[in-house]
Amino acid sequence: MGKEVLNLLKLEAALDLRQRAAWGGMLLYVVSAVYVCHLAMKDALAGTAWNALFWIILLFAAFNALARSFQREDQGRQLYLYTMVHPRSVVLARALYNALTMAVLSLLSLLFYALFLGDEPLSRADLLQFVLAVVLGGIGFAAVLTLISAIAARAGNGIGLMAILGFPVILPMLLAVMRASQLALQGAPWSDAGLLFLALAALDVVTITLAWLLFPYLWRD
């Protein structure tokens, strides 16, 4: 199982390397979104609004990035994949790969966001906490959206359906990370934020476990 997952992870990475445009697309999406916000908001952002806007951008970036997770392969290749490996390995590898992707993408988003919309709110923040919240949030989005993306792809109805299915289930995650990052921005002590981070990590684990449990029912036709 572990080896299967590792091989599948390598396959994902190889596929992504082959289609470098996809990564470029994801990044460009974030940069454009950030720049639009920069043009619209100028410097009128206080801490809370700065935080909220960042998460909204990241949320949409996650939907955009993960929509292709199960949509890029055709039926034939899917069938081939599932005869070779256990479906649970497939979903675990996808979830882990997506988590990695989102962790990197959210850090890059933070970089661009701070560049264009100002890093003034970060000056009073516990930076380690904020980065941890961003990474955990990115992983959480990936955990939730992996299975949602698989369902939407199976239903044969692209990103529109994914947004409808994804928004309500991602809301708990979104509210929790927004709260965690807000606490980090206020420079809250670890004793306050620790429990929230633990809850976030637990939520990530539960979500991936659910995807792992449910996926075998999904791939069969």
Add this chain to the structure above:
Amino acid sequence: MKHWWWKFLAVALVLAASITALRTPLAPAIVHVEPATLQPGTRHAIEVLGYRTQFVPNEVIAYIENGGQFVPAGRVDVIDDTHARIHMYVPEGLREDMSDLLVTAPGAGTMRLFDAFYNPVKGSGATHDIAAEMTVHHRKGFAFPNRNLLYETIRNLNFHVPMWFTMMMLQTVSLVFSILVLRSGAELHDRGAVAAVHASLLFAMMGLVTGSIWARATWGGWWTTDAKLNGAAVTVLIYLAYLVLRGSVTDRAKRARLAAIYNVFAYVLMLLFIMALPRMTASLHPGSGGNPAFSQYDLDSSLRPVFYAAVLGWMGIGAWLLNLRYRLARLEILQEDARIR
């Protein structure tokens, strides 16, 4: 008859609970005091406004309670049924920030206005002018608790909360049907799951409407940002999305399986959300964010039996709705099978 008794029971419970909820009078209570700040060590003349009270001259006794100490009033002038003036000396050394007002009279019972007065000067306990023992009268007759801010809206407890309980029950039934779909793939189970979701959405809408009216009356807005309310919104959105997902797949077996997977996934995440998160954030809603649930208001347990009857009754109505739709689905499946043969 043997099989329908529970439907009669449900209707009877809902009718009985609803009529009782609307017709039971509120217990008499003190709703306003003036002034609301105490100056320890001075005499006070406190104007008191009652709701549904019948103050009788010479029978009304009043106390101020602060940190377990009772300060008796010197004299109570009754102006009319609902107005009285309390003359009293407030001793120095009261311990707590807030004091309660207690007004008691034979027949009317003891009325307590929680946190009636603010006490700007704190000490370590009054040493004189306190009552060793308090006179307590008990009210006769059945009445709902009459509490600050809630007043008459407390009746809504018997409508608002049962809706959410019933909704959660139906969603759990739908979850069980969805798990059965994943195990068996039977169409009947899928139809059962969607029937439960339809019924649960009806109760969710009723819960939202009753909640919104209640929020307007007590909090001043039709909708507020609150953990409990977010939970309700997420729940409704999830099940609407479930219906959209079903609508966008035409193949029946595939639709059943996809919908079941989404249902299980969303149900577990929703459960985590509405159980865990409200406890972490501040909330206005009773039963979350450190707020006690309604049991604290129900000092003499008069709400409890009506509330339980309402919950059981509405759950029965929900089960009836589900039962009807499930049987209809079974008939439709049978009819289709017959046509194919």
